[in-house]
Amino acid sequence: MIDKSKIKLACAPINWTNDDAPELGGELTYQQCLSEMALAGYQGSEIGNKYPRDVKVLKKALALRNLEICNQWFSCFFTTRPEAFTIEKFIETRDFLHALGTKVIGVCEVGLSVQGDLEAPIYETTPTLTDEQFKKIAAGVEKLGELAKEKGMTVAYHHHMGTGIQTLEQFNKLMDMTNPDLVKALLDTGHFTYAGEDAVEGFRKHIDRCVHIHLKDLRRSVWNEVGPKRYSYVGSVIEGVFTVPGDGDLVDWDGVFDVIKNSNFEGWIVLEAEQDPAIYDPLEYAQNARAFINEKLGL
Numbered sequence: 001m002i003d004k005s006k007i008k009l010a011c012a013p014i015n016w017t018n019d020d021a022p023e024l025g026g027e028l029t030y031q032q033c034l035s036e037m038a039l040a041g042y043q044g045s046e047i048g049n050k051y052p053r054d055v056k057v058l059k060k061a062l063a064l065r066n067l068e069i070c071n072q073w074f075s076c077f078f079t080t081r082p083e084a085f086t087i088e089k090f091i092e093t094r095d096f097l098h099a100l101g102t103k104v105i106g107v108c109e110v111g112l113s114v115q116g117d118l119e120a121p122i123y124e125t126t127p128t129l130t131d132e133q134f135k136k137i138a139a140g141v142e143k144l145g146e147l148a149k150e151k152g153m154t155v156a157y158h159h160h161m162g163t164g165i166q167t168l169e170q171f172n173k174l175m176d177m178t179n180p181d182l183v184k185a186l187l188d189t190g191h192f193t194y195a196g197e198d199a200v201e202g203f204r205k206h207i208d209r210c211v212h213i214h215l216k217d218l219r220r221s222v223w224n225e226v227g228p229k230r231y232s233y234v235g236s237v238i239e240g241v242f243t244v245p246g247d248g249d250l251v252d253w254d255g256v257f258d259v260i261k262n263s264n265f266e267g268w269i270v271l272e273a274e275q276d277p278a279i280y281d282p283l284e285y286a287q288n289a290r291a292f293i294n295e296k297l298g299l
Contacts, residue, residue: 004299006266009290010070011037012214013048014274015244015282019073020116020234022049025277031061033282038065040286044268046106047072047097055099062100069100070268071186071212073108073158078140079133080111090144098151104212104267105148106186108158108165109137114233115162121230127164137165138177145182156186156212159195162233166195168202175206185209189251190216190242190272200255207263215256215293216272217248237274244273244285246292257296269293 016033017025030050037045044067052058062068074093076086090105097105112127114120129137145155157178159171175185185206191214192199203210218241226236245253260269271289273280293299 002261002263002265004297007299008043008068008070008268009041009293009299010044010046010068010268010270011040011042011286012046012270012272012274013051014272015286016277017048017050018237018274019049020274021238024238024275025282028277034061034065034067036283036286038067040283041290042067042271042286044068044070046070046270053096055096059100069097069102070270071102071104071106071156072097074105076107076109076137076140076144077111078109078136079129083136083140083143086140087143087147090147094148094151094153098153102153104154104156105144106156106158106212107141107144108160108163109141110163113160113163115160116234118232118234120162120232122162122233122236123227124230126162126166129164129170133164134173134177138174142178142182145179149182154184154211155182156184156210158186158214159188160191161194166191168192168195168197168205171202172205175209180209184211186212186214188214188216188272189245189256190214190218193218193250194241198252200252200259203256203259207259207265210265211267213260213265213267213269214272215245215269215289216242216274217245217253218250219243219247220249223250238276240275240279242273242275243280244271244289244292246289247285253296261297269299
């Protein structure tokens with residue numbers, strides 16, 4: 001059973017200002033983003049593209065709102081660039097996050113990814129990784145795991161649409177190829193569901209290795225449109241395919257929360273819902289999701 005004292009709740013800033021589609025929420029400041037997270041009752045945030053890279057400036061902004069940084073997305077390029085390139089960038093990110101007191105770094109291989117290409121139909125253009133490419137990724141992320149451990153930190157692999165490691169089979173393969181002491185799992189209800197997988201099955205399979213969780217749902221009405229029309233990943237986000245837990249209708253939340261409740265998970269649970277803030281008020285949706293998570297998990 002989970003120890004609720006060892007779980008914290010955070011928001012992803014992409015609910016306010018999007019990384020893959022920066023025009024969504026482009027007018028919103030990082031200060032508003034952080035303030036509304038705190039107002040909605042969350043304890044932390046992931047790093048967003050508008051957050052200052054000056055540790056002192058960001059620490060002050062966080063302290064004013066009694067927030068912490070729990071994670072930052074890190075892009076790996078093991079399939080397309082020399083390994084040293086990713087390692088150098090990772091050390092910079094690791095040291096920045098370590099200075100903020102962050103314990104987890106969410107990594108994802110994006111060398112061949114089409115996730116940010118507005119013209120790429122997601123199901124037709126997502127790469128199929130070769131065994132050799134899987135070996136490069138596995139070896140690379142293990143080295144990142146070793147570098148993270150030097151600072152008392154943990155690497156967690158984030159399965160993600162458009163990257164070639166998005167289905168449960170693909171994610172299982174990478175997890176089987178990597179040392180669980182060096183590479184943990186970041187589980188995402190939205191990306192499992194978008195990939196056509198049962199999020200409950202994905203969580204059940206990997207919850208014992210999981211150190212970081214992303215929660216989001218999908219709107220069936222939008223999903224039924226973007227799939228047949230061969231939308232890109234970014235295009236589907238712009239159309240509003242994702243929403244917060246408690247608002248969508250494709251994730252089996254009782255099943256997901258049951259897996260979490262009956263596990264030994266410790267770490268951050270992060271609300272996500274990359275959507276247009278001009279249409280879907282981020283504060284309102286963050287508050288509603290906070291109430292839903294409290295109802296289901298008692299957090």
